[in-house]
Every structure is written in C-alpha cells, then in structure tokens.
Amino acid sequence: MRRPGGWWRLKSTPEKVETYTRWSFHFFAVIEVFALGVTAYGRTGAGLATVLCLLVAAHAAVCMLVASRALDWTRGRRPQPVRLMWVLGAVSAVVSVVAVAIAERGPAGEVETAAGSVYGGVLCFGAGVITLGVSGRRRMIAVVGAFAVGAGLLTFPLEMPVLASVVLAGLVFVTGGFLAVTSLFSLWLLNAVYALDDAKETRSRLAVAEERLRFGRDLHDVMGRNLAVIALKSELAVQLSRRGRPEAVEQMIEVQRIAQESQREVRDVVRGYREAALEVELAGARGVLSAAGIVAKVTGEASGLPAEVQSALGWVVREATTNVLRHGDAKKVAVTVRTSKGRVVLTVENDGAAETGADGPSAGSGSPAGAVGGAGGAGSGGGSGLAGLRERLSAVDGTLRAGPVGKGVFRLTAEVPLPAPAAGAALEVAS
Numbered sequence: 001m002r003r004p005g006g007w008w009r010l011k012s013t014p015e016k017v018e019t020y021t022r023w024s025f026h027f028f029a030v031i032e033v034f035a036l037g038v039t040a041y042g043r044t045g046a047g048l049a050t051v052l053c054l055l056v057a058a059h060a061a062v063c064m065l066v067a068s069r070a071l072d073w074t075r076g077r078r079p080q081p082v083r084l085m086w087v088l089g090a091v092s093a094v095v096s097v098v099a100v101a102i103a104e105r106g107p108a109g110e111v112e113t114a115a116g117s118v119y120g121g122v123l124c125f126g127a128g129v130i131t132l133g134v135s136g137r138r139r140m141i142a143v144v145g146a147f148a149v150g151a152g153l154l155t156f157p158l159e160m161p162v163l164a165s166v167v168l169a170g171l172v173f174v175t176g177g178f179l180a181v182t183s184l185f186s187l188w189l190l191n192a193v194y195a196l197d198d199a200k201e202t203r204s205r206l207a208v209a210e211e212r213l214r215f216g217r218d219l220h221d222v223m224g225r226n227l228a229v230i231a232l233k234s235e236l237a238v239q240l241s242r243r244g245r246p247e248a249v250e251q252m253i254e255v256q257r258i259a260q261e262s263q264r265e266v267r268d269v270v271r272g273y274r275e276a277a278l279e280v281e282l283a284g285a286r287g288v289l290s291a292a293g294i295v296a297k298v299t300g301e302a303s304g305l306p307a308e309v310q311s312a313l314g315w316v317v318r319e320a321t322t323n324v325l326r327h328g329d330a331k332k333v334a335v336t337v338r339t340s341k342g343r344v345v346l347t348v349e350n351d352g353a354a355e356t357g358a359d360g361p362s363a364g365s366g367s368p369a370g371a372v373g374g375a376g377g378a379g380s381g382g383g384s385g386l387a388g389l390r391e392r393l394s395a396v397d398g399t400l401r402a403g404p405v406g407k408g409v410f411r412l413t414a415e416v417p418l419p420a421p422a423a424g425a426a427l428e429v430a431s
Helices: 013-042 046-074 082-105 111-133 137-153 162-242 247-271 278-291 307-326 385-394 420-430
Strands: 295-300 332-340 343-351 399-406 409-417
Touching (some): 013 046, 013 111, 046 162, 082 111, 111 137, 137 162, 162 247, 162 278, 162 307, 278 307, 278 332, 307 332, 307 343, 307 385, 307 409, 385 399
Parallel strands (some): 295 332
C-alpha cells in the first residue's frame, strides 16, 4: 500500500518543479474568482453579484485550460494551443462586454464595481495567460498591448473621460504585462531545471563511459604485452620448426604458458578480483565523481594494508561509486578510511538518498535505497548489490552495514579485521 504523499516522493526534481508551476497557474485562476467574483457580493446586489461571479468563474476555467495546454506546449508534449488562445480572447471580450452592459444599464452606484473590478481584472488575467502560448518578446508585448487597447475602446459606451480610458488601458497593460512576465519567468525556470537535469544525466553517462575506458585501458595493459610476446614467440617457433630445430617445442611451451597466464589475468580483470591498491580505487572514485559534477571528499590512509583487504575494500569503493552515479541525487560524497583497534573501517556517505519502504536498504535485495547502498541488479555470489558486497567481505571476515542516517543521507560502512602483524603496521602508519 502506497504511503500518503508517495506520488510526490516518486517524482523527480524537474517533475516536482513542473507540478508546482502548473498548480501555480491554476492558483492564479482561483485568485481571479475570489478577487473579482466573490468580492462582488459585498459591493452589489445578490443577483448581479451571482451573474458576475459565474462569468468570472467561466473565464477562470478557460484560463486554467489554456495555461495547462500552453505548459505542455513549452515542454514539447502538445501542439501550440492557438484555438484555445483565441477562445480565451473571445471569452475575455464577452465577459468584458457583459460587465460594461451591466455597468451601463444596472442600478446606479454599481458602475465602479462592474467596470472597474470584473471588466479590468478579466482583461489583465486573460492577457497574462495568453502570453504563455506565444513565443518571442514582440508577440508577448503585442498580446498585452491588444488587450490594453481593447480595454480602452470598450469604455466608450460608458462615456468615460478620455484620460480615464487611457489610465484604465495603462493599468491593464501594466498589470497584464506583470502577470505575463511572471508566467514566462516560471516557464523559463522550469525549462532551466529540465536542462540542468539533462546535463546531469549527460555528465553521469560520461562518467560511466570514462570508467569503461579505464577498464578498457586495464584490459589493454594486461593483454597487450602478452599478445605481443605470443605473436613473436609463435613466429619464432614457426621459423625454428621449418628448419627442423628442437627449440621450436620450447617456444610453443612458452606460448602456452603465456596464454594460460593471460586467461587468468583476464578473468581477474573481468570479475573484479584483480589485486589493486585501495588508493588506486579511491583516486579513480574521486575522478569519476568529479567528472559527474559531484563533490568528492576522500580522507584516510590506505597504504600498508594486506592485499586481500585492499581488494575487498577496493571493490566496495568501486561498487559504491557506480551506484552513486546510477541512483539517487547526490551532490556530495565522503569516503573515509581509518584503522582502529585492529580493524579497517571504510565509510561511504552521500546526500540525496531516495526514500525507502519498510524493507529499507538493509534488506540486501538489490534495489537501491540510497545512491550508495543498492546496485542496479541483485546478482548471485559474484553479482552486485549489498548481497554481493557482503559475500566479498565475508571472505576476509568483514561486515557491511548500510542505511539512512538522516534526512536524505545514506551511509555504507565496511569493516574488515586485520591480521596481527598487519594491524601493528597499519597502526604505525596511521600514527
């Protein structure tokens, strides 16, 4: 059963901003109804107030529809809502004309209420919303200017002074322009958030590509020299064989040995069991995270540790770095290595961890609770994820803890005991 508010937590940051922007436009329509329609009940009779309120409500509903379709158009999901914008312009004109008629033929004392509030307010909101569906500064100014000119022309039946008509047109132009600029700024901010999210995804893909290139370089370093030696020795064996020399057999035996050694080294590289210093993995993690735009802080000393301990902890660093890139929304990652009481403690902590369900990250199911904790797919013994890391650490009697430690903060802690001689050496290095 989905918890209350789960639909919001499942949204990405750009989707949350889009939802906020969309409902902000809808809230403009609600403001229009209360500011123009509901307040009419305190200024005039119930009959005329009801008519004005219904007119404003109909206009606000069309504004909400146009704003929603215009927002979809700016995101490339729908065609430009040209017809709906013309409909909104026509509805704005009809409501304004009706307001003018009520002001002209209605009871005395209600002219300011009908013409000043509903008439001018409807034109301002209409101009601000229609500009959402146009592109270009000139077109936006043309839309607002057309509404302002129309506001001035519709005052002639009321026999208002020319100066008052000009002032009313100016107020419509300024207010409608303010609403238009506010709406366009909201759209610009939304598009900027989506662009930043796309850029972050691109950086993550580039970081993963860089990691793949690093793996390719490692594979080339392992196989390049051996293949060259195999080729030379094979050619030498062919020449010796053609001459009937017995040394050809020795050369082929050497080729066989190098080929078997190459197979073992390739398996070590592919499976991640290649003996590599923990410092190398820490430096690689710092470079990959920095390339993805994530602030990485690495502290601690990794030299002097046994090879099997470095291999196990190096895999933890590599797996955690991969999952920071693939999951969550981390901005900062802190990696700490310390030796205490004959144990090496590796801590990887990141912000921007995703919300979890009841099972949490400690379930080891392979689904990412935080950026550090999970992995893309739970595998078997040699797979990725918390279960795979625990199996790797268990080979050196190590333990793994993972889980949220605060709001949006996820921490992974790996502890590995040191043999007695190695523990003394590590403590000397640390001191």
